[in-house]
Amino acid sequence: MTSPDPSRTIASLARDQVNLDLKTVDLCFLAGLYLRADKAALASFEEDMLVDMFEQVCDVVEPGADNPRKRATHAIQRLREQRMLARVDGAGIVRAGEYALTRLAGAVIEYFLADEALTRESLTLLTGTLRAQLAEVLAAAKKVDGEEAWRRNVVGPLRVTVGDLVAGIERRQRGLDAQQEEVQAEIATMLSADWFSAVDRCEALLDTTANTLRELNEILLRDTNHFVALLQEIQTLAITAEITEANETVQRVIEHVDRIAAWGGARQRAWSEYYQYVHRYLRDVVRLDPDRALSQRLRDQLAAWSSRRFHLLVADASSIRLLRQLEARVELPMVARPRADREFAPEWMDAENALADIEAMVVEAVREGAHTLVDVTSRVLPALPNSTHYAATGRVADALARLAAVHAERERPWARVQERLEIEDWTVSGREGVS
């Protein structure tokens, strides 16, 4: 049997819109039926018996309510819809029905009625039975042969009997958890109400619970080791016989047993912390302030603090400053250049009048008929050294603009001049300065 997928299970519960809506009268009715069945060893109830029980419950819960029979009919219907009561006779309308409490109803009522906290007696009984049961299953596992025999003699008992016993221990553990919470609440309530005079009662409660937990933990530690040893023996046989189902079932029981063992240790640790805390409180707070005056004085101090301030002082040594790691200093060479006599005697050079030469060449080009800046520049540049072409291009444009009337379009076209230059072109529209 594989564990159901939680997501799928939740989705299916949501799809079916399961819900429980039980009123006090319903719960009391179910509790009455449960107790009656227990006392008279009844497996089911006749319809009249249900109605009688409801009327009795109604007298207690809602005395003076009108028409209890009609209310009983509605209550039975309501509980059947919620799967708390099931009709078990199958006679339909032929005769009055016979009803039984469902497993769900039993669980709900047991929660309210049964005092199922783990005690030394109940745990010893449960672990003893479990040990005997596991020994039987182990003996069966040693004898059985074949998958069907394994299922009948090993897997079945492990799932049902052993599973129920382990679940029983776990259920009682939860009961004890609830009891501990109640004890904690009770201690707080007793101190709130009686303060100093509640100290002895608080200590007694603490000690009782601590002793119970210690005893239970000792039993659990001792017996769970034994259970696990038996279960591992069964598991080894299952693995040898290659019965996967049995192996998985044993593994699940081992995990369950581990969980109940872990519970004991965890609860004892938690209780130990709580125990110490409460004892410290009783010693340092309650016994030192038997009149419970400190709380009131502290409350007054806090309320008046804004007008009568004081500030506690605490040490505040700054952290040790961590210095940067020491590094060997690298001597960088001084920026310098070799000494040399950089004074040269001036040389005689030919006079240069590039600007005048360019102007003359521009005039010449325009006279020869060049009518665009590109044309003029193309005619001037070949006469100049390559290295000056870029600067000369600007001077040509400058000279042309000064000496002739030029016209530029709004979008001036770019045109190539020789191979390396490209300039925005103008048109020469007048030649006043060059004529």
Added chain:
Amino acid sequence: VTDSTFHTLEAAIGDEHFPEVDLMLRRGRHIGRDDGTAYDYLVDAQALLEPFYRRFGCELVQQSDGYFYLLPSGDRLGRRQLSAGEMLVGQTLALLYLDPATLQHGGLVGREVLLQRLSGLLGTDVLVRTLNPRKRKYDERVAAETVRAQVGEALRRLADLGFVDIVDGVQLRLRPALMRFADPVRGLQDLNGALERLVARGEALLGEASTEDDGANDEEPA
């Protein structure tokens, strides 16, 4: 004859716990039973460490509630006074520590409980004005947010000082060191007399915080 593990100061300082405990004490932390072996070490080495710290102008104080702290009295070790926020939160936590209802959860309280108690005891207006002394007018929503932030900051600092442990960010485990906030009212003498005694011992300063610096007041060594 002493039953201490340590017979010389050298042995006490040579113990593996010393560096951590020493740093914690110098940073103002209150070391209590909840600190486990650090507290046990201090109990063991107390007789040797008291004169040791006295040479630094500090007193190693052990309180009957079960915690140690270092109290600088000279100018050799820095000290600071707790801010207004830390004082208010500390006193409220001390009240919660005394409350039997806290016992039910083993000394754990929620931040919300602290804020509710603080606001219930002081009133929102006083609380806002004490934590924001420079603001004359305030918007209720913004003020509430500021108070929550300041209380959070005070809690963080009090946790560093060992007054409280912050568990999972929302729960507070109250520690016995909180009883320092109740020191002025623990004796039978009147509050003023008790405060003067605390001031004389270098445990507290009276009056407004000298400088406000992000909720903490650093005091120059005397």
